[in-house]
Every structure is written in structure tokens, then in C-alpha cells.
Amino acid sequence: MLPGCLTLALPIIQAPMADVSTPALAAAVSESGGLDSLGIGAMTPEAARAAITETRRLTDKPFGVNVFCHRSVRPDTACMTRWLNWLKPEFERYDTLPPATLREIYPSFCDTMATCDMLAEEHPALVSFHFGLPDGAMIAVLRRVGIVLAATVTSRTEAIQATEAGVDLLIAQGYEAGGHRGIYDPHRQTISGSIPSRF
Template sequence: MNLLEQIGIGLPIIQAPMAGTSTPAMAAAVTDAGGLGSIAFGAVDAKGAEEMVRDLKARTDGPFNVNLFVHAAPSHDPGREQAWIEALTPLFHEYGAQPPTQLRAIYRSFVEPDDAMMAVLLEARPRVVSFHFGLPPAEKIAALKQAGFLLFSTATSLAEAGAARKAGIDALVGQGWEAGGHRGIFDPAGPDERLDTLSLTRLLAKEAGLPVIAAGGIMDGAGIAAALDAGAVAAQLGTAFVGCPESNADEGYRMALASDAAHHTVMVDAISGRPARCLGNRFTAWAEDNAALPRPGYPMVYDAGKALNAAAKAVGEYGFGAQWAGQGAPRSRPMPAAELVTLLARELEAARY
């Protein structure tokens, strides 16, 4: 039985669980159209996760993927954090707001003990549980496998793929350098090979010993076909779904995606504290001007960034949002998620046959 049959889907199309834009409505629409819909738990606590699952299951009884952040436990550096707040203070004042007095670790990592989140997962019964930024402890992997879930992990290199296979992961999401959103590299302070999606897919398909799902820059059926020809069993698309009406993207995000900014995505770490690809905006320009300023750890930087974005949005400025997008952004086609999946399937068939 191949991976798609194990999941229970008919199309090699997976909607990426982009925290901030993916929603239960989107996931349900993708699943019911024949792909695999996904929801993101990385930015919510157990209560929020439970509410998302309840919403999703009210919309579909099909398979779905739940994604978790598995970053290293945050380490506070008060001096660096205070310097960061001070550097951002003029921007807060520009929008009539005060910066936070200290930075918080606003997202909890799945490496930390979290019985409540594990209970939600076991009750939710997702077909797939996926990990981003790293791998959880062996006991959590064992518990999830014992429950019968398929486990996916992002891999940006062959070394990360080897660690995932050794840990018992069932499939790899090969994230190319083109991909929008957070770079899934396990150690953001270490070297990054920056492999493009197709090169990484070919490498992993040949040497990793696990099924590969290609991710990064894929926006249409021809892109999916290229990924399958490179050895992938499926393709994961994130930016392609940001413009869908079911997406949680705000007005400014949608306008930026439809503008010239789509042609100028950048990889920055000033929004959250980890490298992430997004549309060029006022925040990314500020980040470039302050490239030498040491970043506090993830997700403390995100705490400041979210507060600044909220202050700016309150007076109609959308240029400080986390407008995640991959290098395929200029080819975005806003339409309902189910229609997009159907179109992708038609394009895939045309490209392959």
C-alpha cells in the first residue's frame, strides 16, 4: 500500500499547515476535494487545538493532518531582548503605541511536556501528525505511532532526513529554499544547504529511504507533476492556498500577495526570530536596515512583531504583518480551496498525460 492509500486520499495534493492562514474550513474543503487538508497547532494551546478539531470534524469526516512546532526550548537573554525592544520603540511610537516591556515565549514547543496537547491529539485521531523545526522526544513518537497515526517531518537536508528516519518518521516533507513561511531547518544557527525543491526531492527520494512530499514554490499542476517526476509521492502547497476565501489571511496580506511584492519575497528572521520567507514589506525593509542587531530567540521576537503589527493595523498600516509566501507567489490564483484542488488535479493530469 502506497502512502496516499495509507492516508486515504486520491490526489497527491497536500495543503500546507501554515500557522496564521490555514483554517478548519480550508482543511475540510481540501480533504473533501480529494487532497489532504491540514491544520496548524503550533501557534495555539491545547484548548485552541481542541476547538480547531471540533470545527474541522463538523465540516468533514475525511482524513486530515495536524502540524506541531518542535523548536528548541526558548532561552531568554534579557539584555538582547531589551535592545530589541528599544530598536523597535520608534516604530511603535509612529503608530501611537507603546512597545512591550518584556518579551514572552508565546508558542510552546512539542519538545516540552504537554499532556493536554497529547490528549487532544489522541482524541482527535488525525490520520497524519506532522512536525516542523525538529523531532519530538522518542516517547512522544512512540505514543503517536502506537495510536496508529502516520508521522511526517520536515527535512531541508539529507542529514535531517536521516534523523527523521532513525526516529521512526513515516514520510518526509522535503522543504526547498523557495518555500514560504518558516524554514524548517532543525538548527537555524547552523549551516543551511539551501537546496531548491526539486534538487532536494531527488536527493531524498534516492537516498533517504522514506516517501518524500515535495514542498516549496509549487503553485500549479505542472509543478506537482515535476515534483512527482523528481521522485516525490505528493506535493505540499502553502502559498497557493493563502488567497483562498477560507484562508485566515487579512486584507493587507491578500492585497500584498496580489501586488508587485509577490515578485520580491525575502528570507528574514526579524519577524519571529527564525528564518522565514515572506513578502517584502515595511518590516522586512526595517530588518535589512537592522541586520547587525542581534536577534533574541524564537519565539520571543515574534511577541514583539505581533504587537507591532497590531498597533500598525489599528491605524490602517498592514506592512508589518507576517505575510508568509514562497517564490511562486506571483502565480497565486485566489479561488475557493475546493475549486483550486480540482484545477490542480486537472492541470496535473494534463501535464503527465
Template sequence: MSLLLERLGIKHPIFLAPMAGVSTPELAAEVSNQGGLGSLGLGANTVETARTQILKTQELTEQPFQVNFFCHQSVELEPIASQAWIDFLRPHFEQYHAEPPTQLHCIYPSFLDNDDYLNVVLETRPKAVSFHFGIPHPHQIQALKDAGILTMVSATNLAEARAIEAAGIDIIIAQGTEAGGHRGIFNELFDSAIRTVDLVQLLVEHCQCPIIAAGGIMNGAQSQQMLNLGASAVQLGTAFVQCKSSNANDAYRHALFHEQITQISASISGRPARGLLGHWHTQVDLPNRPAVAAYPYAYDLGKQLHAAASQQGDHGFGAFWAGSNVSQIRELEARDLINQLLVEMQQANY
């Protein structure tokens, strides 16, 4: 057993990606009970619902799991830019006989805004907590360390990884460009767009922290490749979305098996994210598109447009996050998927 698995108290180097809106206590517990590291994506939760989900997961498993929060830099709403974005999407609302909102709201607070989420973590004591879009404040990191809770942060390039390590974080999640969902970029001058296989090798060479490979991993052969390159574990998201215990709706599940081209867009939420090709990519990401409203204000508008369209039976504005290898998805429950991954990992070593 590797040192990281021993520290986490898990049997297998398989992490469930913490997918906000899709993860559930049931799915997290199933992965943890099977020897992997289950997860809860709590960035979209209120403090109270985050606490409830953690406690529910602890009822379903005695095994370790991680919880995840967003560490974006909160910004004030910029009225002119947000109004331009509302006006640009207005024809799409009207197509579904709906009116866009007159005001956009900050629907997702950041872990950095205050210590409310930190206090929930300290109260409930999950084994690990991970962060996306940035690094917690020094006093938050110290509080988690003092509580014996392991910390993880996503990096999309070497500069971010070095910042994560310098902050005293325990584990780096190497998020390659193939990953579904939001890019964890916080070195925001550009997106390095590094493939997972290359990013893992880069970070293993230059960092001392354990590296978790994330992005485009769907089977055991791909998992074993990452481990052979020096990753301490792999993190899979898209492969688990189809599990019955996930919170994905029927339209999302159907699209995973039938609409298997992905593309990165910032139009849905205000931050770049990879999802199944839909109306956002073909009707909104046009050459004359104005600047997208800031995250998460744009997401407020995007969710309302999806709600209006889906009421008319059109799910093309859904945020159906998926990695670039989604065509390799298999219909397996979490327990069976982990067992299959382990068999394939063993076979890949022969």
C-alpha cells in the same frame, strides 16, 4: 493509487500546507473533501483551541487530514539581547505613536515542552500529524505509532532527513528554499538553502521514507515535475492562502496579488521565514541590525509592532508569508484549485 495515498486514505497526491494563523477547519475540510489532504496549523494554538479546531474539522469532513505542531527547542528569555532588540525597534513603534513592551513573552510553546498537545492528538485521532522545527521525543513518536497516527517532519537538507528517518518518522516533507513561511531548519548551524527540485532528488536517492515536495509549487505542471522526480505527493501553501475559507486578512490577500517579491528574514519572529517584501526587509534588516531576540520572543514584539502600525493603516510590518513563486497565484477556491491542479498534472504527462 500509490502506497502512501492508500495509507493516508486520500485520492490525490495534493497536501494543503499547515499554515499556522491562516489555516481553518473550513479550508482543511474543503481540501480533504476534494480528495487531497487538508491540514490545520496548530503551532500557534492553545491546547484547548487546538482541540476545538480538530473537532470542528471532523464535523466538516469524514476524510483524512493532518494537524501540525512546532517542535522548536524552547529557550529562556535572554534579557540583554531582548532589550537590545526592543531598543532597536523602538523608533518604529514611536513612528506610530506607540511604546514597545518592556518584556517579551514566549507566545508559542513547543510540542516538546510537555505532552499536552500529544494528548489532544491521541484523544481526537486525526489521520496524520506533522512537525516543524524538529523531531518529537521518542516516547511521543511511539505513542502516535501505537495510535495508528502517521507522522511527518519537515527537512531542509539531507542531514535533517536522515535524522528524521532514524527517529522512526513515517514521512519526510522536503521543504525547499522557495517555500513561504518559516524554514523548518533544526540542523541550525546553517541553512542549506536547497531548491525544492534538488532537495526532492537528493532525499529520494538517499532516504527510504516517502518524500513530500514543498516549496514554490503553484500549478499542476510543477506538481507533476516533483512526482516525476520521485516525490510521493506535493504540498502547497501560498496557492491556497487566497481561498475565501482561509483566515488571511484583507491586507494579506491584497498583497499576495500586488506585492509579489519575497525575501527571507529572521527579524519578524526570530527564525528565518520567507514572506512578501515589506518594512522588515527594507527598514529593519540593515547592516547595523543587532542580533534578533530568540524565537518566539521576537515574534511577540513583531506582532505588537504590526498591530501598532496597522492601527495607523500601515500593513508593512505584517507577517505576510508567501513562497517565491507567488506571482503565479490564482484566485480560485480550494475545490476549483485542486481540480485545476489535477487537469494540469494530467496535461503535463502528455
């Protein structure tokens, strides 16, 4: 059940999609009586603030914002080289070359306070966490301004972690999830198997 401050005409929360969610989609869902989740996982704090401002221009209804809370990758040159060599035939199939190096394209919400502070100022109705949880200090900042907090969980252990962290809503996610299954620890053995050992 949704907290009272999130009373919706329709019991539908649109799944967040980084790089795909737009303010226009967010506003359309919220205007229709559901709750949108603007996926800002791939955005800088400035771009995310602009998307929130634009959504507010299009609707005065509540909407949610979704962030990525993964542990940032520590660059491992040998591992990157193995991935690039493994992928080389795929690039060759399309007459192109693999990139010289790999880089992380999604900044983690947990790495700086910048997005957290921006969200506390903008205070969307809901903030949802994906691929893990932020620390208690960040959760406290968001709670202090009355934001409802949600987290994706993919196992009982993660559900307990999120509940103990003070999250209000759990989003239970199976293995399908459009390639975006929000597991907290990618090296944990999962129902669909672990990461191949050669990587």
C-alpha cells in the same frame, strides 16, 4: 508515496499555516480529495481539540494536524533589550511604542505531553512536525494509535534525523516557505546565512 491508509483522490497536501488554517479550510481541502494540515502550532491543547472536533463535524475525510517542535526560548533579558532597541525606530515610524518585554507566542509541542496525549485520543490521519522532532516517547505514543507521521526537513542531516526517528514522510522545504522555514537549529549556518551575530 503516501502510506496506503492515506489514499487520496488528489495527490495534494495543503501546507499547514498556524493562525491561518481553519476547520473550514481543512474540511474544504479534504472534501475536495486532498489532505489538509490543520496548523495547531499556536493553539492550546484545548483549542486544538476544539478545531479537530469542528473539522470532523465538517468532513468525514482524513486530515492532518501540524505541530511546532522547536526548543523553547530561555528568556535572555539582555538579548531581548537589544532586539527591542533595534526595533524601536520601526515602532516610532507608526507613532507607537515597542512592548516592554518579548514573550514566546508559540508553545512547543515538545514541552509537555498534553497535546501529544490529546492527538493520541483524537488520532487524526497524519501528524506533521515542524522546526524539529519530538522525542522517541512522543513518537511512540502517536505511532501506537496508527497515526502517520511526517516532518519538515531543510537539509540532508535533518532528513536523516527524521528518518531515524521513525517518521513516515519527509516534507522537503527550501528557503522560501513563507517565513516559516522549519530548520531544527536556528543557530546553524544555513544556505541563506546565519542569525546576525549582534543578536
